[in-house]
Amino acid sequence: MADFLGLDDGDPAVDFSPKKLTSSSDAIGIEGWLLKKSAPRNTKWIKRWCVLDGSSLATFEAEDRAVKKGAYLFNPKTTALCLRKSSAPGESPSYAKTHPFGFALDCNPEAGKNRIILYFDAKTVDSLESWLQAIAVAALGTSWQECDIVKMKDDCTSDSKPNYPLQAGQVAFVKQQDKDGDVLLDVNSVEQPQWMFRSRLMFLHRELDFGKKSAELVLVPQSEFIVHWALRIGNGSVSRVYEFEAEGAIIGKTTALDKGYELESKPLRGWTKKSHREIAEFTRHFAATNSYNVTGNDTFGGKNCQDFVVELCTYLAIDTEQLPARTAETVKAGLVIAGVAAGTALLASSLLSGRKDDSDWSQFADFAGLQRTLEV
Numbered sequence: 090m091a092d093f094l095g096l097d098d099g100d101p102a103v104d105f106s107p108k109k110l111t112s113s114s115d116a117i118g119i120e121g122w123l124l125k126k127s128a129p130r131n132t133k134w135i136k137r138w139c140v141l142d143g144s145s146l147a148t149f150e151a152e153d154r155a156v157k158k159g160a161y162l163f164n165p166k167t168t169a170l171c172l173r174k175s176s177a178p179g180e181s182p183s184y185a186k187t188h189p190f191g192f193a194l195d196c197n198p199e200a201g202k203n204r205i206i207l208y209f210d211a212k213t214v215d216s217l218e219s220w221l222q223a224i225a226v227a228a229l230g231t232s233w234q235e236c237d238i239v240k241m242k243d244d245c246t247s248d249s250k251p252n253y254p255l256q257a258g259q260v261a262f263v264k265q266q267d268k269d270g271d272v273l274l275d276v277n278s279v280e281q282p283q284w285m286f287r288s289r290l291m292f293l294h295r296e297l298d299f300g301k302k303s304a305e306l307v308l309v310p311q312s313e314f315i316v317h318w319a320l321r322i323g324n325g326s327v328s329r330v331y332e333f334e335a336e337g338a339i340i341g342k343t344t345a346l347d348k349g350y351e352l353e354s355k356p357l358r359g360w361t362k363k364s365h366r367e368i369a370e371f372t373r374h375f376a377a378t379n380s381y382n383v384t385g386n387d388t389f390g391g392k393n394c395q396d397f398v399v400e401l402c403t404y405l406a407i408d409t410e411q412l413p414a415r416t417a418e419t420v421k422a423g424l425v426i427a428g429v430a431a432g433t434a435l436l437a438s439s440l441l442s443g444r445k446d447d448s449d450w451s452q453f454a455d456f457a458g459l460q461r462t463l464e465v
Contacts, residue, residue: 105212107219110142118142119223126208134210141223144231145291161196162291167228168195169221179206190217233272236365237263238296238327245292247283260326277326298364304357304407310350318398319344322368329365331372333397338376340369361405371404386415
């Protein structure tokens with residue numbers, strides 16, 4: 090076996106310690122040498138340069154990655170277990186003694202007859218632990234959620250009809266992942282969302298999303314008198330617009346309520362480190378737990394786009410004092426002023442006429458009618 094591999098298993102010239110994947114922004118990306126069990130019914134173990142990047146593992150003949158030998162996609166069920174564990178799958182017991190630092194990679198335990206189990210030897214306990222941990226974290230991260238940021242690893246095409254060409258480095262946001270694991274992407278510079286089948290997700294790399302993000306208030310006129318509020322979070326190609334209206338929550342590259350009037354953007358002081366996934370979850374929860382009412386702030390029941398922006402800014406730790414006054418606050422102030430004015434007029438009239446009958450107040454007591462008047 091040593092002759093076939095071209096090295097002694099203990100040859101100090103070969104370093105089996107994995108290292109951080111320098112081309113990846115993903116904290117779990119690693120690469121390094123592993124021994125890989127060759128095809129079934131073949132007893133040879135072959136040295137392979139292995140690259141764990143995002144949700145897939147690729148194997149190469151050499152460190153220069155010139156010749157790719159295989160690519161294996163992970164999902165939330167993917168497991169990697171030390172060959173010596175009693176629960177290790179497949180032929181693991183057969184290799185446990187001769188490869189004490191080996192592990193079995195079960196890419197999809199539920200694949201039935203298409204199930205693939207790969208066997209690797211990390212050669213040292215430290216290397217074994219590094220690979221097992223990285224694979225476990227990568228598998229957990231394959232359950233993609235709305236507003237996860239992804240980048241194309243290579244030039245490819247979408248699986249929508251018609252197919253759309255996508256370029257290496259192009260950024261997209263996940264809109265949804267269906268029950269089959271296929272992902273719908275909102276790709277920058279592409280008008281329509283594009284599907285990528287689960288079998289081709291290895292073309293995508295999910296980006297870390299915990300950096301500082303700016304916020305700006307987007308004022309979207311709906312008429313000469315009504316202005317819709319939205320909030321843009323992030324910078325450039327990795328920003329999203331979050332808004333709330335009668336149909337619920339809306340998240341996209343731009344506002345969905347553009348009526349053709351000139352938009353106004355107001356940068357807000359402060360920043361957030363919340364991920365877009367977290368912000369999307371907050372937005373969906375707000376829409377699910379609040380009914381919509383155009384006046385908002387629960388003045389007449391329900392909340393509006395302005396309330397949503399205020400509460401989202403609070404969640405993001407963005408100072409809300411820099412936001413304009415909400416319409417509902419103006420309405421409430423108007424109600425108070427109108428009520429005081431009405432009461433003052435009644436008191437003056439009563440004093441001048443000498444009336445003391447409390448029933449005379451009833452003509453001014455239709456506060457709901459006053460509300461309706463101000464609302465219009």
